[in-house]
Amino acid sequence: MVEPDLILITHDHFDHVDEELASLVEGTDAIIVAQPEVVGKLGETGIPEDNFIFGMGMNIGGTVEEKGVEVRMVQAFHSAECGAPAGYLITTGDGTTIYHAGDTGAFPGMKMLGEMYDIDVALLPIGSVFVMDPQQAAWALTALEPEMAVPMHYGTFPILVQDAGEFVRLADEQAPGVDVQALQPGESLKL
Numbered sequence: 001m002v003e004p005d006l007i008l009i010t011h012d013h014f015d016h017v018d019e020e021l022a023s024l025v026e027g028t029d030a031i032i033v034a035q036p037e038v039v040g041k042l043g044e045t046g047i048p049e050d051n052f053i054f055g056m057g058m059n060i061g062g063t064v065e066e067k068g069v070e071v072r073m074v075q076a077f078h079s080a081e082c083g084a085p086a087g088y089l090i091t092t093g094d095g096t097t098i099y100h101a102g103d104t105g106a107f108p109g110m111k112m113l114g115e116m117y118d119i120d121v122a123l124l125p126i127g128s129v130f131v132m133d134p135q136q137a138a139w140a141l142t143a144l145e146p147e148m149a150v151p152m153h154y155g156t157f158p159i160l161v162q163d164a165g166e167f168v169r170l171a172d173e174q175a176p177g178v179d180v181q182a183l184q185p186g187e188s189l190k191l
């Protein structure tokens with residue numbers, strides 16, 4: 001298994017983080033980025049303090065440089081058991097900026113992110129029910145103005161949107177300049 005360097009927690013819902021995280025980071029120097037409330041909860045599963053950013057977590061608005069990448073925690077519009085849902089902007093050593101929206105509905109702050117940051121790749125949920133639907137995600141492209149978009153959070157539960165077809169179609173209509181890459185499970189994307 002690949003040893004993790006950085007683990008960015010968007011929120012504490014069971015389909016995003018659970019007690020298996022402890023075994024994933026055991027014996028590694030992986031850094032977990034999460035909010036203090038979530039760090040408190042995960043700490044109870046036996047994860048040592050050293051594996052958390054600053055030992056205690058960080059919050060929305062914060063930027064840290066870890067393992068050669070810059071990580072910004074930003075707003076997301078969703079719910080959580082503790083802490084507040086978040087998204088991340090990740091800037092790699094070569095200046096590529098990736099926006100991971102987390103679980104979120106569309107929100108006006110996406111326009112702000114699009115204005116403040118030069119986003120290369122946007123990872124956007126499109127599955128509806130718990131997150132943006134394809135129409136909202138297509139709007140998000142017009143707000144964020146990324147070069148490339150990767151749809152996520154669909155097809156995993158029967159009640160979610162089952163494929164990326166409608167998002168691909170709406171994105172092509174509303175944000176034709178964006179290169180949409182709908183990946184298959186297990187497929188990877190080299191930037």
Ligand SMILES: [Zn+2]
Pocket residue numbers: 011013016078079103130
């Ligand atoms: Zn969630």
